[in-house]
Amino acid sequence: SQKIEQNSEALNIQEGKTATLTCNYTNYSPAYLQWYRQDPGRGPVFLLLIRENEKEKRKERLKVTFDTTLKQSLFHITASQPADSATYLCAPNTGFQKLVFGTGTRLLVSP
Amino acid sequence: GAGVSQSPSNKVTEKGKDVELRCDPISGHTALYWYRQRLGQGLEFLIYFQGNSAPDKSGLPSDRFSAERTGESVSTLTIQRTQQEDSAVYLCASRPGGGRENYGYTFGSGTRLTVV
Numbered sequence: 001s002q003k004i005e006q007n008s009e010a011l012n013i014q015e016g017k018t019a020t021l022t023c024n025y026t027n028y029s030p031a032y033l034q035w036y037r038q039d040p041g042r043g044p045v046f047l048l049l050i051r052e053n054e055k056e057k058r059k060e061r062l063k064v065t066f067d068t069t070l071k072q073s074l075f076h077i078t079a080s081q082p083a084d085s086a087t088y089l090c091a092p093n094t095g096f097q098k099l100v101f102g103t104g105t106r107l108l109v110s111p
Numbered sequence: 112g113a114g115v116s117q118s119p120s121n122k123v124t125e126k127g128k129d130v131e132l133r134c135d136p137i138s139g140h141t142a143l144y145w146y147r148q149r150l151g152q153g154l155e156f157l158i159y160f161q162g163n164s165a166p167d168k169s170g171l172p173s174d175r176f177s178a179e180r181t182g183e184s185v186s187t188l189t190i191q192r193t194q195q196e197d198s199a200v201y202l203c204a205s206r207p208g209g210g211r212e213n214y215g216y217t218f219g220s221g222t223r224l225t226v227v
Contacts, residue, residue, distance in 0.1 A: 043219050098159055
């Protein structure tokens with residue numbers, strides 16, 4: 001069956017370091033994959049989209065990679081700040097019109 | 112509107128009652144989605160609208176759940192005879208649609224439904 005796996009354990013890092021979050025998927029061949037940020041009590045907020053023919057995408061301090069052979073996406077936040085603390089969701093598309101979301105990884109950045 | 116608006120933000124209902132949840136998408140967004148998020152869990156797809164039609168309603172958990180969309184804008188998710196397992200945050204999202212599939216979703220803040 002189709003599955004998306006993100007680390008269920010929280011990732012704790014110190015301010016200024018690079019955070020790396022992993023998303024693995026099985027039995028999908030997504031044309032694109034999106035990353036979202038979710039804060040407690042709020043809806044997810046779109047961050048980045050990467051297409052299957054793109055290896056890497058950057059936006060300010062964010063970088064996403066997409067390896068369709070490994071069926072994996074990595075999400076990096078460089079020079080992390082306490083304000084980056086949130087849950088980050090991976091979402092590959094399935095079918096033509098729909099995203100399926102992973103359960104997310106909680107990131108905690110301590111000063 | 113500027114963002115996706117959902118109402119009510121909180122709803123407490125008695126088991127067995129019907130509830131209606133409303134979503135106002137961003138103006139001009141033809142694609143609209145409903146997701147459910149139980150406490151501490153991921154987002155669960157419910158239904159997708161393109162315009163006023165629903166080409167994918169595969170995530171609706173039972174026939175107690177229904178949704179409609181009118182005027183290519185407002186959508187209503189109705190849950191009949193609510194059960195305690197329906198307690199969750201119901202999230203609505205929209206995006207431009209119309210072939211522009213690579214746009215991110217814009218989510219509302221959700222309706223927190225508690226069935227007592």
